[in-house]
Amino acid sequence: MGFSTTAIHAGQEPDEATGAVTVPIYQTSTYAQEGLGKNKGFEYARTQNPTRLAVERNIAALEGARFGYAFASGMAAIDATLRLIKSGEHVIVSDNTYGGTFRLFTRILAHYGIEFDFVDTSDISNVEEKLKPNTRMVFLETPTNPVMIVTDLQAVSDVAHRAGARVVCDNTFMSPYLQRPLDFGVDIVVHSTTKYLNGHSDGIGGAVVLNDEEDANWIAFVQNSAGAILSPFDSWLVLRGTKTLALRMEQHDRTGRAVAAFLEEHPAVRKLYYPGSLSHPQHETAKRQQRGFGGMVAFDVGSLEAARTVLESVKLCTLAESLGGVETLISHPATMTHASVLPETRARLGITDGLVRISVGLEDTDDIIADLDQALAKIS
Ligand SMILES: *Cc1c(COP(=O)(O)O)cnc(C)c1O
Numbered sequence: 054m055g056f057s058t059t060a061i062h063a064g065q066e067p068d069e070a071t072g073a074v075t076v077p078i079y080q081t082s083t084y085a086q087e088g089l090g091k092n093k094g095f096e097y098a099r100t101q102n103p104t105r106l107a108v109e110r111n112i113a114a115l116e117g118a119r120f121g122y123a124f125a126s127g128m129a130a131i132d133a134t135l136r137l138i139k140s141g142e143h144v145i146v147s148d149n150t151y152g153g154t155f156r157l158f159t160r161i162l163a164h165y166g167i168e169f170d171f172v173d174t175s176d177i178s179n180v181e182e183k184l185k186p187n188t189r190m191v192f193l194e195t196p197t198n199p200v201m202i203v204t205d206l207q208a209v210s211d212v213a214h215r216a217g218a219r220v221v222c223d224n225t226f227m228s229p230y231l232q233r234p235l236d237f238g239v240d241i242v243v244h245s246t247t248k249y250l251n252g253h254s255d256g257i258g259g260a261v262v263l264n265d266e267e268d269a270n271w272i273a274f275v276q277n278s279a280g281a282i283l284s285p286f287d288s289w290l291v292l293r294g295t296k297t298l299a300l301r302m303e304q305h306d307r308t309g310r311a312v313a314a315f316l317e318e319h320p321a322v323r324k325l326y327y328p329g330s331l332s333h334p335q336h337e338t339a340k341r342q343q344r345g346f347g348g349m350v351a352f353d354v355g356s357l358e359a360a361r362t363v364l365e366s367v368k369l370c371t372l373a374e375s376l377g378g379v380e381t382l383i384s385h386p387a388t389m390t391h392a393s394v395l396p397e398t399r400a401r402l403g404i405t406d407g408l409v410r411i412s413v414g415l416e417d418t419d420d421i422i423a424d425l426d427q428a429l430a431k432i433s
Pocket residue numbers: 126127128129151153154194198223225226244245246247248257258259
């Protein structure tokens with residue numbers, strides 16, 4: 054079955070009671086039971102909800118996974134995944150990971166005796182160096198936000214598995230249409246469904262998908278015990294979103310390439326961060342494990358003043374955090390999404406004051422480029 058067929062049908066049989074082709078929003082907290090211990094498989098809505106179940110099956114199918122669990126946010130999904138790790142165990146993390154992930158790991162989970170090492174996972178020797186007998190997880194993001202560092206999923210999986218560690222990949226930036234980490238040896242995929250899976254900037258959510266039954270049972274246990282579940286309405290919004298995921302990602306990818314090509318040639322742009330560019334250091338790895346390069350493009354205009362001018366001159370692009378929606382969003386990582394990252398870390402990663410990040414939306418490509426062109430003209 055092709056990707057779009059799966060996206061439109063997986064987990065979504067017509068409703069048994071009415072024939073509704075769209076999975077209904079089962080807005081209920083509990084379910085009538087026929088007798089003691091006799092029910093239809095649904096007892097209480099933190100534990101089971103048919104709308105949530107549908108989106109969990111849907112996302113699992115898109116990633117080629119056996120099991121899926123939907124959470125109230127991407128961070129809740131990542132937090133639940135880290136519950137596989139016990140006090141005294143060690144986790145290796147991509148060092149340019151999402152700021153919220155960095156904050157959760159270093160400022161909360163580190164209090165519970167979990168040890169973290171942050172390394173540039175695009176160089177496999179950095180991962181090998183940090184592997185220890187108590188390493189139980191390698192947590193990757195690829196490409197990273199906002200400087201688009203790409204990690205070789207198969208290479209990391211191979212060395213991590215030899216050391217007895219699970220590999221987790223945050224696949225938010227690519228979506229399963231452009232990258233399926235489980236096909237490259239990764240054990241667990243996490244998503245912020247807030248971004249491309251929802252795709253319409255109208256809900257917060259997260260997901261965990263995986264194949265290992267024992268780990269899956271634990272994630273399900275955490276989901277029910279801690280209770281950070283995705284609501285029925287938000288589950289329905291994500292189901293609405295995944296139906297057009299392939300079409301949307303194709304267009305994000307097409308415009309992303311055009312915007313990157315325009316920026317790369319522009320005299321006011323000092324540096325481009327885009328895995329689809331031949332000048333990107335991991336372009337070959339990106340080509341091998343991704344179906345496309347997606348809609349995230351970052352570029353450096355040299356100074357805070359120049360960045361401010363661009364960000365305040367755009368008319369179509371909206372100045373906002375987040376990504377992956379139908380509208381083009383533009384942001385300033387150093388003062389917005391990455392403000393909590395230490396200045397020396399920002400400098401090492403290339404998150405300079407002149408860096409601008411775009412989440413290319415689904416408006417007409419020419420209109421997006423014309424808007425950037427008039428904004429860049431103000432600094433050249
Ligand atoms: C947004 C994001 C998250 C966090 O997701 P929320 O839904 O905001 O909790 C995690 N990882 C990446 C890569 C993200 O972009």
